[in-house]
Amino acid sequence: MPASRFLKDKLCPVSAKRERRKEARPGELLEAALDLFVEKGFAATRSEEVAARAGVSKGTLFLYFQSKEELFKAVVIENLAGRFTEWNREFDEYEGSTADMLRYCMRVWWERVGATKASGLTKLMMSEGRNFPELAEFYRREVVKPGHELLRRIVQRGIDRGEFAPVEVDLAIYTVIAPMIFLMLTKHSPAICFDHTSTIDPEKYLALQAETVLHGLCRTPKAAE
Template sequence: MSTAPRQRRKEARPQELLAAALSLFVEKGFAATRAEEVAALAGVSKGTLYLYYPSKDDLFKAVVRENLSSRIAEAAVLAAQHQGTVADLLCHVMGEWWRQVGLGTAGGISKIMMAEARNFPELARFYVDEVVQPTHRLLGSLIERGIQSGEFRPVPVADTVHVLVGPMLHMILYQHSFGACKLHGPTIDPPAVLAVQMDLILRGLLSTPPKASDQ
């Protein structure tokens, strides 16, 4: 019985370390974050941190897998099981991505990579393999699915995926840059912007334009 609390603490350490690392990476950037800061925020020694993650690169990769890769995989499973229209599925996937990633700290990972990829090409390659390509494959598969079913008109799939991703990325970058500074300027209401984006996208994709009563 006396070892149970220590066992629970040991099992919790990886999650605590990843949460601390995510917070500091987003706040300070990858290059400026030090391992001892992550360990201190998580309430463990630097040696304990290295026991789980031998290098800062390993720690960052684990943060990406925990907060982004896993959610992309979950969305792919959901898409494979979906029985309704592709339009509804596409709206759901985009909405959930914003709810789970864009609204939280995890969205800041995208800003880190946009800002620091040039200085850390190995991590950039990892991010492309783990996040960018799987996201594009998932969204591309939905567009292709809609085209094959006749729900969507034929469109260039890869280009359409960029049109889907672009506004989402813009909102995330704004939120973690100008938005974090609390500057007075153009305001962004992400749910409203996402709703307009999907309305415009679907009106361009659907084989049969929505009736006036649906507008």
């Protein structure tokens, strides 16, 4: 703890506690908003509900976020869009084969996004994006476009290194995206994906899908000659 914070806490503990609470509020509001957007959707979520779940007044919410739309954008940046810098850095530093990189990409995506509440944002945009075109465009620009570009980089890396057969990269990326989207739908809308007796193991499913994709992408010894 910085010395200034320590002295402030000692000399004025109530004031210091309030200051820490104020600093925590944006994160608490974003967490509450994520919960409600995933549970109820964008249209059905009211700003006062977000404020109440975060334990603040509606007026306090609007001190940090000017509208529900701005709050939604902040949730998307916090949970998805803001992570592409980290993910692209991992791509730049990866030293293994491209096949292993693709396996890693799909597994880590599930761990960091698919298995979390943030995966519900994709389903929300699929169901409500047409009704909120400005938010849909924001989501395409901040999440879809950089996500596609990262997958293009992976496939192109495999082609450039002679590990993957030459394929149409813009189409090949959807062989990776499609099972990810399906898995998110099973998480948030299982009733429309399975009958009541079916279950799916996400890790096993993605591992199988990765191998299926790679069998189509990787050069065979004959093709490499």
